[in-house]
Amino acid sequence: MSGKRIGVFVCHCGNNIAGTVDVAQVASVMAAEDGVVCTSDHAYMCSDPGQNAVIAAIKENALDGVVVSCCSPNLHERTFRENAKAAGLNAFDCEIANIREQCAWVHRDPGEATEKAIRISRVAVRRLGRSRPLEPIDTGVTRRVLVVGAGIAGIQASLDLAAAGLDVLLVERQATIGGRMMGLSETFPTLDCSQCVLSPRMVEVARHPRITLMVSSEVEKVSGYVGNFQVKIRRQAAFVDPDLCKLCDDCAQVCPVVVPNEYELGLSARRAIFMPYPQAIPATYTLDESSCLGLNPVVCGKCRDVCEAGAITYDRKPETVVEQVGAVVVATGFDLYGQEQLGEYGLGAIEDVLDGLQYERLCSASGPTKGKILRPSDHRAPKDVVFIQCVGSRDPARHCAWCSKICCMYTAKHAKLFKHQVPDGRAYVFYIDIRSGGKGYEEFVQGVMEEDEVMYLRGRVSRVYQDGDKVRVFGTDTLSGQNVEIEADLVVLALAMQPSAGTAAIAKTLKISRDKDGFLAEAHPKLRPVESVTAGVFLAGTAQGPKDIPETVAQASAAAAKAIGLLSQPRLSHAPTVAQVRSRLCTGCRMCVDTCPYDAIRLVQGKAVVTDVLCEGCGSCVASCLRAAIQVKNSSPLQMKEMIEAVLRV
Amino acid sequence: MAEDPKTPYEPRIVAFLCKWCSSAGSDLAGVSRIQYPANATPITVPCSGSVSPQYILTAFRKGADGVLVSGCHLGDCHYLEGNYLARRKLFLVKELLEFIGLEPERFRMSWVSAAEGAKFAQVITDFVADLRPLGPQDKLQGQRP
Numbered sequence: 180m181s182g183k184r185i186g187v188f189v190c191h192c193g194n195n196i197a198g199t200v201d202v203a204q205v206a207s208v209m210a211a212e213d214g215v216v217c218t219s220d221h222a223y224m225c226s227d228p229g230q231n232a233v234i235a236a237i238k239e240n241a242l243d244g245v246v247v248s249c250c251s252p253n254l255h256e257r258t259f260r261e262n263a264k265a266a267g268l269n270a271f272d273c274e275i276a277n278i279r280e281q282c283a284w285v286h287r288d289p290g291e292a293t294e295k296a297i298r299i300s301r302v303a304v305r306r307l308g309r310s311r312p313l314e315p316i317d318t319g320v321t322r323r324v325l326v327v328g329a330g331i332a333g334i335q336a337s338l339d340l341a342a343a344g345l346d347v348l349l350v351e352r353q354a355t356i357g358g359r360m361m362g363l364s365e366t367f368p369t370l371d372c373s374q375c376v377l378s379p380r381m382v383e384v385a386r387h388p389r390i391t392l393m394v395s396s397e398v399e400k401v402s403g404y405v406g407n408f409q410v411k412i413r414r415q416a417a418f419v420d421p422d423l424c425k426l427c428d429d430c431a432q433v434c435p436v437v438v439p440n441e442y443e444l445g446l447s448a449r450r451a452i453f454m455p456y457p458q459a460i461p462a463t464y465t466l467d468e469s470s471c472l473g474l475n476p477v478v479c480g481k482c483r484d485v486c487e488a489g490a491i492t493y494d495r496k497p498e499t500v501v502e503q504v505g506a507v508v509v510a511t512g513f514d515l516y517g518q519e520q521l522g523e524y525g526l527g528a529i530e531d532v533l534d535g536l537q538y539e540r541l542c543s544a545s546g547p548t549k550g551k552i553l554r555p556s557d558h559r560a561p562k563d564v565v566f567i568q569c570v571g572s573r574d575p576a577r578h579c580a581w582c583s584k585i586c587c588m589y590t591a592k593h594a595k596l597f598k599h600q601v602p603d604g605r606a607y608v609f610y611i612d613i614r615s616g617g618k619g620y621e622e623f624v625q626g627v628m629e630e631d632e633v634m635y636l637r638g639r640v641s642r643v644y645q646d647g648d649k650v651r652v653f654g655t656d657t658l659s660g661q662n663v664e665i666e667a668d669l670v671v672l673a674l675a676m677q678p679s680a681g682t683a684a685i686a687k688t689l690k691i692s693r694d695k696d697g698f699l700a701e702a703h704p705k706l707r708p709v710e711s712v713t714a715g716v717f718l719a720g721t722a723q724g725p726k727d728i729p730e731t732v733a734q735a736s737a738a739a740a741k742a743i744g745l746l747s748q749p750r751l752s753h754a755p756t757v758a759q760v761r762s763r764l765c766t767g768c769r770m771c772v773d774t775c776p777y778d779a780i781r782l783v784q785g786k787a788v789v790t791d792v793l794c795e796g797c798g799s800c801v802a803s804c805l806r807a808a809i810q811v812k813n814s815s816p817l818q819m820k821e822m823i824e825a826v827l828r829v
Numbered sequence: 830m831a832e833d834p835k836t837p838y839e840p841r842i843v844a845f846l847c848k849w850c851s852s853a854g855s856d857l858a859g860v861s862r863i864q865y866p867a868n869a870t871p872i873t874v875p876c877s878g879s880v881s882p883q884y885i886l887t888a889f890r891k892g893a894d895g896v897l898v899s900g901c902h903l904g905d906c907h908y909l910e911g912n913y914l915a916r917r918k919l920f921l922v923k924e925l926l927e928f929i930g931l932e933p934e935r936f937r938m939s940w941v942s943a944a945e946g947a948k949f950a951q952v953i954t955d956f957v958a959d960l961r962p963l964g965p966q967d968k969l970q971g972q973r974p
Contacts, residue, residue: 251856252873280859281871285950291867298870690907692850695944712849712943713907756875776909797908798879802918811875819872819884826843826870827891 183308186217186242187300188233189278190224190249196283197222201293205248205278208297214308216240224249230262237266244268244310246303248276248296253703269312271755271813276303301825308821310813315752316791320406321505322746323348327398327685330358331728332510332720332735334380339739340508341389345746348502349384350412351394352681355442355459356381358512359721362442364542364550366728367592368623374458374545381460394461397681399499401688402777404795405715406505406751416495418474419452421463423490426454430464430482430491438470440547444537446555447547452482452491457545466491506715506742507689509699510735511682513721516571516579516675524570524672525643530556531650532643532670535589542596552600554669557648561604561668564597565652566590567640568610571675579675581696584725586673587614591624593671594633606633607665609640609654617727636663643670676725689716699723709738717741756812757794758801760787764808771800771809780809840894840960842869844953845884847877847912850901850942857946865950866957869897876900877938878911882922885936889926889969895935895960899952902940912940931968934959 187209191197206218217240221229224247233245245268247259252275263273278296286292324340326333329351337347349356361381363373384390393414400411419430434450442455451471454464472479474493483491515534518526525532531554533541540546541553554561568590571578587610594606613635615621627633638655645651652665678697686693691711692700699722702710709717717738720731745751758771758780767785779793780800787809798811807816846852852873858865874880877900888896898919900912919938927933939952 251859253853253856277856277871280856282859282867284859284862285865286867287864288867295867295870302870302872687904690909692853692905692943700944712853774914776911795908797876797911798874799876799908799911799914802879802881802914811879814875814879816881816883819881820887822872823843823884823888823893824891826872827841827888827893829892 183214183244184216184240184242185214185244185246185304185307186233186236186240187212187215187246187248187304188224188236189218189220189300190229190247191220191222192250192279192283193222196249196279199283199286199289199292200278200296201289204293205296205300209300209304212301212304214244215304216242225255225258230258233259233262234266237263237268242268243272244307245273246276246300246307247273248278248300248303250279251275251277251281269314271310271313272307274303274307274310276300298826301828302822305821305825306813306818309815309818313755313812316755316757317750318406318753318792320746320748320751321408321503322346323504324506324508324742324746325350325398325408325410325502325504326508326510328352328358328510328512328720328722329356329384329392329394330510330512330720331360331377332512332731333358333508334377334384335732335735336508336510336719336739337384337390338380338387339736340742341387343739343743345389345743347390348410348504349390349392350396350398351392352397353455354395354465355455355461356384356392356394357456357458357460359536360728361456361458362444362536362543363539364544364546365592365596367588368617368619370592370595372544374543378458381458385460392461395465398685398688401507404753404792405745408504408507408715410502410504411499412502413497413499416468416497418466418468418491418493418495419464420490420492421461423488424463425488425490426462426464427487429485429487433481433485435479435481436470436472443540443547444534446537446540505746506717508717508719508735508738508742509685509689509691509711509722510719511685511722512679513676513725514679516677518674520578521570521672521674523642524567524640524670525645525650526672529643529645529650529670531561531668532672534672534674535586535593538593538671542593552597559668560601562601563605563665563667564594564607564669564671565650565665565667566594566606566608566671566673568608568673570672573611579677579696581675581725582614583673583676584614585676585727587624588617588620588727590671590673591615591627591633595627595631598631598633606631607667608633608635610635610637611639612637617729638663676721678722682722689713691716709734709741715745753792754796756796756814757791758789758796758798758809758811760789760809762786764806766806766808768805770803770805774799774803838961838965840868840957841892842895842897842953842956842960843888843893844869844871844897844899845874845877845880846871847900847907848873848875849907850905851899851939851949853943854941854945854949857943858950859946861946863947863950865953868957869953876906876908876911877915878906878908878913880915880919882918882925885919885922886969889931889935889966890972892966892970894963894966895937895956897937897939897952897956899939899941899949902942905942929969931966932963935963935966
């Protein structure tokens with residue numbers, strides 16, 4: 180058949196494979212397979228002795244092909260291909276048969292599992308039988324990184340990347356950078372002020388010569404491949420020129436429109452022309468097109484008339500720019516779980532029931548109450564405040580199954596801040612259990628319980644309703660076994676963290692996957708926690724899963740380091756498993772040209788020609804060709820036929 | 830296996846799994862130790878869109894009792910639109926099978942993401958269960974193309 184001399188190496192993986200699959204039998208059956216000249220099994224093929232055994236066998240038996248029957252190729256394909264290269268073979272002279280994840284771990288019957296392991300190994304042998312040695316395709320690299328989302332994760336990643344000498348394009352959907360952290364008051368467990376920590380970093384971003392900032396912008400389309408992405412970004416019309424705006428507030432004074440301020444989470448109002456925060460970056464007023472009376476001097480035009488700097492222009496249009504980058508860091512952050520699902524807690528219906536982020540604004544010195552904790556209904560300082568944890572979290576039956584991780588800590592902080600302002604007030608916390616893993620976290624919570632005398636009640640709340648000017652809270656204290664009824668002035672809900680609204684769309688745009696909860700999925704949960712499955716796309720912050728600020732910053736720096744490592748290579752390589760045309764058979768029908776999602780195929784003198792660096796090797800063209808004139812290297816129709824036969828051989 | 834009259838009929842399935850979603854989903858089923866029948870042998874392909882109808886017919890000719898093509902969810906294709914191409918093309922395969930007198934239920938498409946280990950196991954379990962009443966496939970077995 181192929182004339183190759185193939186060795187098959189079957190891994191026990193301790194008991195992981197050998198516990199179900201008869202490894203020795205797999206090896207002995209594979210010894211009879213056409214083209215196989217030697218087989219062996221080993222307790223841990225990926226260990227140093229295991230890899231050395233493979234190298235020794237390659238040399239001893241003059242092998243020109245190796246099949247390793249072991250775990251998923253996602254884990255060790257690279258290991259064994261590098262190992263084969265060390266023995267003088269080509270990377271494509273090594274194939275992995277996944278007999279762990281796809282076999283030993285999912286079947287209990289040893290007989291059935293062993294038979295399936297044999298079939299899987301046979302498929303790999305047949306694939307290898309007709310594989311040809313291939314060398315990676317060499318491509319150039321753009322030393323510039325796109326960072327999507329300018330919260331603390333995006334800011335940290337951008338600064339790290341820029342410090343390493345890379346150009347950064349930082350794209351933010353909102354009118355200012357800073358993200359969720361900008362809305363926080365003090366941060367646990369040190370109670371340092373969030374803005375004081377963040378603002379200098381924001382200014383640094385704005386001033387850094389290597390960082391290009393694009394606010395009110397969204398990534399629309401990404402094409403290309405690692406090292407060479409083309410990114411299409413749509414920027415909303417900027418009606419106020421940030422270079423001319425003097426921040427005098429004259430425009431907001433005359434604006435007749437009053438709408439809820441989304442940056443204050445609806446706790447105060449703003450004009451149609453406004454500044455999101457006093458510390459906003461870029462430091463400029465912003466005109467919200469959707470609430471403005473119409474950008475028409477005949478209708479209103481007050482702000483433009485009053486602006487002495489002449490910074491306001493109405494005839495601006497959204498623009499689309501195309502930029503080149505070599506890598507992408509996604510840091511699109513989180514939203515709180517939707518209030519509409521949580522009727523029993525009265526959020527949205529009762530004025531004095533707030534979510535955690537709204538309460539942060541009440542505590543914040545730059546917030547709507549200038550840092551005074553006042554309840555929204557009558558602007559009085561509350562005396563009895565109930566904090567409810569795990570609202571939406573850890574409730575797989577009705578809401579989110581996951582733990583949002585930060586709520587135990589910020590609720591303790593919320594209660595502490597309240598007690599600092601209202602020492603004679605009473606704070607109650609309903610909790611399931613306290614999760615305070617982290618440096619100084621447990622001590623912080625203990626301090627809140629003991630020194631600040633916050634009443635912790637272990638149990639859930641069944642109902643919250645308005646009773647006169649009070650909010651009545653029914654709950655259970657499961658430690659004393661008693662029902663609890665509290666007449667509260669203010670109720671604060673620690674809502675679950677969920678991926679931000681734009682996460683699904685950006686995942687689709689970048690072709691990266693999401694986990695079952697909608698957070699961005701890392702390439703490997705242990706070994707590649709900041710990479711996505713798409714080469715050159717890295718993950719940072721809460722878009723990947725709930726985490727606190729230190730963890731977010733650490734992950735952002737890790738993502739930046741990964742991108743720096745990638746782009747520090749002088750050239751990058753592109754997978755060589757691309758489509759190739761057998762010109763003799765090509766009739767120039769254009770089917771493949773029209774099918775290719777990457778525009779990698781064109782007709783030259785009536786025959787299809789593939790541009791290798793554009794081809795991603797998806798094989799859509801192969802399935803479209805009526806004459807079998809196009810095939811992906813090392814996945815030929817003949818190979819497929821032999822693999823199918825290998826599955827079904829009796 | 831199926832040839833031995835003493836042992837019950839075990840459907841033999843060729844499962845074409847795309848590398849990015851369904852193969853990763855099958856890995857997750859493994860990592861999560863979710864058990865499912867051992868009847869389906871996976872062949873990893875870059876994309877469900879690369880599965881030529883030819884491969885499916887070859888599998889039936891070689892005696893497969895069922896053929897599965899599993900890719901990323903529609904709209905989530907790693908290669909932008911490969912699974913749409915697959916769906917369009919493979920729907921026709923289903924019709925073709927019916928036309929030539931083979932039960933179209935022997936061919937199945939599914940969309941399993943990398944996060945759906947449990948779904949992958951369920952797809953295989955269901956497919957095996959649905960193939961059992963159909964008995965061995967001998968209509969196309971051994972046929973020349």
